[in-house]
Amino acid sequence: MGRHACCFKQKLRKGLWSPEEDEKLLNHITKYGHGCWSSVPKLAGLQRCGKSCRLRWINYLRPDLKRGTFSQQEEDLIVELHAVLGNRWSRIATRLPGRTDNEIKNFWNSCVKKKLKQSGIDPDTHKPLNEADGGEDRAAGKGNKASESGEAKLAPPASGNPEHAVLQPIAPLMSMLERNQIGRAMAATEEPCLPRSVESSSLSNSMNYMALQHASRSSNCGILNQNMPLWFAQNCRLLDMIPELSYYNTPSTPSTSVELEPMPAGLPPDASLLPFQYFEACNTSNSSASSGNSSNGVELQSYSPFLDSGIFPWSELLPNKGAEIHVEGEPEDLKWSEYLNGTIRLTDTINKQSRCSHGISKGEKHTAIH
DNA sequence: AAAGATATCAACCGCATAAAC
DNA sequence: TGTTTATGCGGTTGATATCTT
Numbered sequence: 001m002g003r004h005a006c007c008f009k010q011k012l013r014k015g016l017w018s019p020e021e022d023e024k025l026l027n028h029i030t031k032y033g034h035g036c037w038s039s040v041p042k043l044a045g046l047q048r049c050g051k052s053c054r055l056r057w058i059n060y061l062r063p064d065l066k067r068g069t070f071s072q073q074e075e076d077l078i079v080e081l082h083a084v085l086g087n088r089w090s091r092i093a094t095r096l097p098g099r100t101d102n103e104i105k106n107f108w109n110s111c112v113k114k115k116l117k118q119s120g121i122d123p124d125t126h127k128p129l130n131e132a133d134g135g136e137d138r139a140a141g142k143g144n145k146a147s148e149s150g151e152a153k154l155a156p157p158a159s160g161n162p163e164h165a166v167l168q169p170i171a172p173l174m175s176m177l178e179r180n181q182i183g184r185a186m187a188a189t190e191e192p193c194l195p196r197s198v199e200s201s202s203l204s205n206s207m208n209y210m211a212l213q214h215a216s217r218s219s220n221c222g223i224l225n226q227n228m229p230l231w232f233a234q235n236c237r238l239l240d241m242i243p244e245l246s247y248y249n250t251p252s253t254p255s256t257s258v259e260l261e262p263m264p265a266g267l268p269p270d271a272s273l274l275p276f277q278y279f280e281a282c283n284t285s286n287s288s289a290s291s292g293n294s295s296n297g298v299e300l301q302s303y304s305p306f307l308d309s310g311i312f313p314w315s316e317l318l319p320n321k322g323a324e325i326h327v328e329g330e331p332e333d334l335k336w337s338e339y340l341n342g343t344i345r346l347t348d349t350i351n352k353q354s355r356c357s358h359g360i361s362k363g364e365k366h367t368a369i370h
Numbered sequence: 371a372a373a374g375a376t377a378t379c380a381a382c383c384g385c386a387t388a389a390a391c
Numbered sequence: 392t393g394t395t396t397a398t399g400c401g402g403t404t405g406a407t408a409t410c411t412t
Contacts, residue, residue, distance in 0.1 A: 090400060106379055
């Protein structure tokens with residue numbers, strides 16, 4: 001279809017919106033809501049197509065828009081979400097209240113991409129550039145189905161050996177990990193949204209890779225410092241809380257594409273909203289780990305490639321394997337130790353996210369109406 | 371100060387898909 | 392069930408602003 005039917009009508013204005021048009025649209029929607037977009041221009045007295053009105057409202061006139069420059073936290077979040085979701089800007093935008101998909105897309109294309117490249121990271125694959133140039137870059141190139149559909153490809157260094165890891169600055173990712181933002185960002189993900197076919201070992205290696213880089217940096221000499229075991233445990237644990245990442249059920253097959261398991265029967269409809277309930281404690285060898293650890297009658301998956309990739313005795317790093325999660329505290333104040341000790345109440349996190357993404361009122365209406 | 375290069379961002383285009391008929 | 396209409400999304404374009412030479 002492409003162009004909306006109303007766009008074929010004559011005398012429809014195109015291009016930048018005038019202040020008068022903005023006012024008309026704003027007044028109309030404020031009074032009556034938008035209803036059917038195709039009827040909005042007529043009702044509002046505008047010579048625009050409905051599509052154009054919708055876009056103008058969503059990207060500019062909506063009162064809950066944040067505008068302004070992106071904060072470092074937002075930037076970090078975008079990078080990490082892009083690594084998981086790819087170019088699904090609308091999905092990413094749902095994690096950044098007050099930001100539009102268009103805004104994020106522009107920010108990515110004009111700023112973040114460049115920064116990542118300068119840091120030696122391929123913005124498409126989130127891999128080191130020198131690797132992206134290699135054999136695998138065909139996967140990221142044009143004509144690649146996955147690439148075109150916006151699927152992110154997480155593939156860290158081929159070798160999981162820290163000595164072989166190419167240490168590149170990935171400050172945004174690491175700083176976010178350190179601030180627990182992945183967990184919070186992903187906690188409200190509606191459904192497992194990674195492509196069904198993803199290299200699971202790449203995901204795990206990616207995190208290993210990130211961790212190793214962090215380790216290298218934090219020790220200033222490429223040697224793990226004494227805090228690393230905890231750090232590793234924390235982040236690896238966290239990944240299992242992310243439904244997109246925890247949903248793989250083939251922990252040990254290296255470098256093979258795997259099909260995601262379907263949602264287990266009996267899972268509550270919104271179970272994917274409960275990532276923290278949908279994991280157990282990271283010991284893949286213990287297939288009975290789910291027993292006695294099911295929340296809402298759900299048998300929890302046992303999977304953690306991150307912990308069994310062979311670099312570290314991951315499982316040994318995790319205290320309270322299979323700890324039941326319950327809570328007491330505001331998510332913002334969550335500490336890693338709380339994750340590890342199982343003292344987080346997931347619903348708090350989700351409710352918080354929910355509050356953020358709905359009914360956002362900043363009290364500040366943007367003033368950019370020309 | 372002027373010209374060209376680069377960055378930014380609003381808006382459009384076309385496709386996919388859901389909903390209505 | 393097939394067709395038409397409406398909506399949403401991501402890619403792309405073009406105008407404007409800013410920077411560099």
